[in-house]
Amino acid sequence: MITDTTTFLEHLQTQRALYRYKLPSRPDAGRFIDQLMRLMFPVTQDCRSISQHVEETYQHLNQQLVCLLQPLEKNLTESPTVVTERFFERLPAIYDNLLFDAHAIADNDPAAVGIEEVVAVYPGFYAIAVYRIAHELLHQNVPLLPRMLTEYAHGQTGIDIHPGAQIGKAFFIDHGTGVVIGETTIIGDNVKIYQGVTLGATHVAKSMAQKKRHPTIENNVVIYANATILGGYTVVGHDSVIGGNVWLTSSVEPHSLVFHQHQTDVRMKSLEVIEPINFVI
Template identity: 80%
Template sequence: MTFATTTFLDHLLNQRAQYRYKLPSRPDAGRFIDQLMRLLFPVTQDCQSASQQVEETYNRLNEQLVCLFRPLADNLPSRPEDIADRFFDNLPAIYERLLLDARAIASNDPAAVSLEEVVAVYPGFYAIAVYRIAHQLLHLDVPLLPRMLTEYAHSQTGIDIHPGAQIGPSFFIDHGTGVVVGETTIIGENVKVYQGVTLGATHVAKSMAQKKRHPTIENNVVIYANATILGGNTVVGHDSVIGGNVWLTESVEPYSLVYNQHQTDVRSKKTE
């Protein structure tokens, strides 16, 4: 082994000792979230999971969550076992929120055949579900793992929802690919978002990290494909419709209709 290699390995060893966090396994985090989803919604269970008792699955998931917490133990507000218990105490409320989300999709999407189809195959519902679980963990002051979970959902669906966002009930993401919801976004009730929508920040300095940087979307708003809404002071008033490809960096009043005005010419080739 050369001197340069030895020096480099020593550097890696010293760097490892200086890391603030040791991280849980990303594959384990993904397995936990998928198994939790199968517990909540049996329609998505595989043959192995279907053969197990609910209580047995619950206990196994509790153990898995504690295992995910252990690498973070020095940065948790209390024992991993206590935080896991608090999380599962809040699971019924999360479940009820997810039912509202699934029903919003099933009721509003003409292509949705049933609630079971929404739960089983809709990427928007899956991304919302993982967000709500991760958001609860963030509320319990669990570091890093919430973001790990939402990034797992991002990799599976193409939908990027930061766990710090605040999202009201009956949220509907239609199609979903390319949707981005930033950390300080606030979304009200019965909001519908199409693919490619960005709820983001204008360029801000790192010192603004703890400030509100992302928009507020009030109740009953529809945002169509590829619209971009930016800025912490931007508020989209309730019952508004934001058209496709709109770029919005200022607030709009309730009941607004915002759209790009352009002209599309359609001609018959026979006249040419």
Template identity: 85%
Template structure:
């Protein structure tokens, strides 16, 4: 170390004292969620190997979660052991909801050949699964770890679901790349969204942190690719269809069809005339 580096190292030490939280390991958080998925849905060879002794795997995962919670100990509402047990006590309900999600994909996507494919390879199902587990941790007032889990899934799938969002049963994300679902979004049952959909805020201000900033999507809504729906007061009524590339910042009534209208000019040159012939679609 050179003398010139000493002030910078002192600065790093001073900065460390400013951090409010110690965080669990990011790789360990990813390993935990992936192994939990293997336990719940043992459809591939590595899943079957992990879950062969189901009691041992279950206890191992409980211990992993305790270890992830320990660095947050001073900011937890209960002991790491008690919180880990609470999450695992809620696993049956989480699992049932995930089965509804998997069936929604398998039953409605013509490309899906069965539940095994949905569970093993569909990024939408994986992102929803991680969200549902992280959401329970957030409901238990566990700080930061829920966001670490959903950001891990974001990195794996390109789907960004904040763990604070409220999502009903039978949720279907098709393809999924680029989907963003904000913290205060509320989504009802039997909702289907496609790639590139954003459920976001109209503007970002720190003073809005405790307010509803993101839209409400009621039951049985379909939102097609690259639609953007913004604002905490925006409600998409039940049984509506939002077309691709729509930009929506106001509520729509139930049973609405909202679509983006655009004009495409196609120009052809006539063999007899150098002037182009215009067609408007």
């Protein structure tokens, strides 16, 4: 037990040398994500924007990503500069996928008044966008930073998407708070999920780390609020509907309707007869 201040500081100094990874700051990671989002979707105006010129902002973001990757350089398979170049080469494809997502939300949510509202204020779209950015960095074997980015989005939106998940086109998260999508989840195209949905694992043992632990959701599936779908062997067949509050640990065939059956009793309250009270003055 460390009780002496000098010993405590010496201990911290020793610990610094033992860390396997060195990481960029979380505020810097958050600023990078938000500036990148404003570059791709300049719907909102930022009084502190670096520049109104797209090319200048683009170059600045390249430099920011190199800076974020530098603490991880020893753990990268390529230099921070090369990883950055490859990431930005993939940015047009990421942008195209995000347009599919935004249109899916705008076209299917009757409360949405247009693409501008979706990209500016919808937490589901923001969480999906950060996931797609982080997923690309993970695909380039960048450690830890992708998770840092999605956890930043988690803190902003209440939506937890692991960067390792595989998510298809036109993904729609409605409302979103409490959504959890695990690392080995596979989601097809045109999938829509509501708040409180968990796509998780039945076991959390460390020995399962390299195995498929989370479910597969095929194309055109709708999952309603607070449904829980667990297990690496669980497959929700295409064009199925999973109702609210469902607990599912086994596969369902395509075109299935799965719902939680419950009974709600409505009764009249018993009326008590209240005797009048006579006051004597």
